[in-house]
Amino acid sequence: MRNPENRNKPGGDTGEMNMFNELISDLDLVDIPFSGRNFSWSNMQADPLLVKLDWVFTNSSWTLSHPATFVQPLSRPISDHIPYVLHIGTHIPKGCMFRFESFWVEHPGFMDIVKLHWDNSPVYANAAKNLSSKLKQVRSGLRKWSKSLSNLNKLIFNCNWVLQLLDGLEDQRILSRLENSFRRLVKHHLSQLLDSKRKY
Amino acid sequence: MNNKNNNNRFTKILFWNIRGLNSQEKWDAIRDKISESACQVLCIQETKRESFDYFYIKRFCPKSLDQFAFFPSVGASGGLLTVWNSSIFDGSIVQMNSYAITVKLACKLDNKTFHVTNIYGPANLA
Numbered sequence: 001m002r003n004p005e006n007r008n009k010p011g012g013d014t015g016e017m018n019m020f021n022e023l024i025s026d027l028d029l030v031d032i033p034f035s036g037r038n039f040s041w042s043n044m045q046a047d048p049l050l051v052k053l054d055w056v057f058t059n060s061s062w063t064l065s066h067p068a069t070f071v072q073p074l075s076r077p078i079s080d081h082i083p084y085v086l087h088i089g090t091h092i093p094k095g096c097m098f099r100f101e102s103f104w105v106e107h108p109g110f111m112d113i114v115k116l117h118w119d120n121s122p123v124y125a126n127a128a129k130n131l132s133s134k135l136k137q138v139r140s141g142l143r144k145w146s147k148s149l150s151n152l153n154k155l156i157f158n159c160n161w162v163l164q165l166l167d168g169l170e171d172q173r174i175l176s177r178l179e180n181s182f183r184r185l186v187k188h189h190l191s192q193l194l195d196s197k198r199k200y
Numbered sequence: 201m202n203n204k205n206n207n208n209r210f211t212k213i214l215f216w217n218i219r220g221l222n223s224q225e226k227w228d229a230i231r232d233k234i235s236e237s238a239c240q241v242l243c244i245q246e247t248k249r250e251s252f253d254y255f256y257i258k259r260f261c262p263k264s265l266d267q268f269a270f271f272p273s274v275g276a277s278g279g280l281l282t283v284w285n286s287s288i289f290d291g292s293i294v295q296m297n298s299y300a301i302t303v304k305l306a307c308k309l310d311n312k313t314f315h316v317t318n319i320y321g322p323a324n325l326a
Contacts, residue, residue, distance in 0.1 A: 041217075054217065062314075068210075074236065078229040081217035081245075085237045088211040092309045160236065194232050 002031070006052040008039065008171070029057040034084060037073045038171045041081050047174050056086055075163035077187060077194075082167070098139050104146065117141035152197055159190035211307070213316060214239035220248035220276075227260035234262060240285040241305065243318040247279035257283060269293045269301050282318045 001012050002021055024031065034040065039050035056071050063069075068089025076082045104110050121137040124130045166183045169175065175183070214237045218226055221244065234242060242265060249256075250272040257268055267286040273279030280301050284291045289305040294315060296302070302317040 054215065056215070072237075074233060077232070078225060079217060079219045081219070083214060083216035083233045083237075085239060086213040086215065088213070088314075090209050090211055090307070090310060090312070092209045092307075094207055094209050156236075194228070198228065198231075 001052065005038070008048075008050040024057070028059050030060055030063050032056040032058060032069060032071050032086070034071045034073045036168060037082070040073070040084070042076075042170070044080055046177075046180060048170065050171065054081060054084065056084075073164065073167075075160045075167065075190075077163075077190065098143065100142070101146065104142070104149075107149065109145070113141055113145045114138055152193060156190065156193050156197065159186050159193060162186050163190070209309075211241070212237055212239040213241040213243060215243045215245075215318075217245040217320070219246050221260065222249060230260040231262070234260075234265065240264075240288050241316060242281075242283040243316065244281040244283075245279075245318065245320040246273075246277075247281050248273045248276050249279050249281075252281060267291050269296070269303055271296055271298060271301050274298065278320055278322060280318050280320055282316065 001007060001017050002024070003017060004010070004012055006012070023029075034052075034054075034056075039052050040054035041051050043049045058066070058069060066088055068087070070087050072085045072087060074083040074085060117137040117140075118134050121130075121134040124133060163183065163186055166175065166179060166186075169179070214233060216230070216233065218230065221227065221230065230242075230244070242261065247270070249270075252268065252270045254266075257265070261283055264285045264287065265283045267289075268281060268283040269291075270282070271278075271280045278298060282301050282303050284303070284305060288309065289307055291306075292304050294302040294304050299321055300317050300319045302315055304313060304315050306313045
């Protein structure tokens with residue numbers, strides 16, 4: 001802890017906080033806050049004690065060379081600490097590669113999509129051009145189709161989003177019994193979704 | 201989320217104090233978070249394990265996360281593990297003790313180098 005606000009209830013050792021803060025300034029460390037969250041640990045009770053026990057530090061030269069650095073907290077499916085991701089912006093451009101997923105082939109709609117785009121490609125006199133145009137059509141068709149396919153990922157994303165919202169709310173105030181049981185429900189649902197994703 | 205309008209890549213490092221990773225439940229949870237975050241580096245605190253080998257790492261890491269450094273737990277307390285994607289980073293251990301592992305990561309895509317220190321401080325130091 002660096003200061004009393006790193007805890008949702010009174011307490012904490014002032015001497016230890018001072019030591020921690022002195023060390024941080026002596027080493028010229030820069031504290032990267034967790035976007036939108038005050039605490040990283042919970043004792044998991046209904047009226048929980050919440051504390052920021054997890055910290056990410058860089059230094060001042062890093063701040064200048066990597067301004068696009070932030071910490072994204074994730075939802076907590078397990079453990080009493082939250083997982084969190086340090087994002088560091090680079091100058092490496094994103095690839096926009098086409099990735100063919102082998103599980104597509106087993107999907108019932110797959111052959112229809114391939115056939116649809118293969119047959120609907122414009123016809124060229126040049127056979128090579130013809131083939132490349134067909135491949136291009138199929139590729140763009142599959143790309144679009146695959147986005148609608150992964151309903152599961154969308155559901156998982158939504159569950160994580162709701163869990164984070166509730167955890168964030170808990171940062172501010174005690175959750176009601178209803179909210180608590182809703183969180184349990186969503187966690188359970190999420191674990192089922194993740195189970196089916198793993199089998200896939 | 202925040203990088204939707206940015207056309208450059210982000211290096212993503214996932215951190216988690218997992219409180220022991222000796223069960224299928226923990227392995228599944230880590231694997232899910234790796235997939236959710238699309239991280240290239242993973243730093244785990246409180247592994248509560250005395251040793252790791254490649255096969256054990258594969259219980260919770262995808263193929264891409266293939267190089268690692270660990271510091272063993274003392275009995276059932278502490279333990280650190282840092283795993284990275286060796287097709288993106290050349291990693292080497294700089295320093296290691298019971299509370300911290302520092303790994304130097306040289307990115308193969310832009311030749312930039314940085315250090316990641318994975319730290320765990322036990323709550324009750326006598």
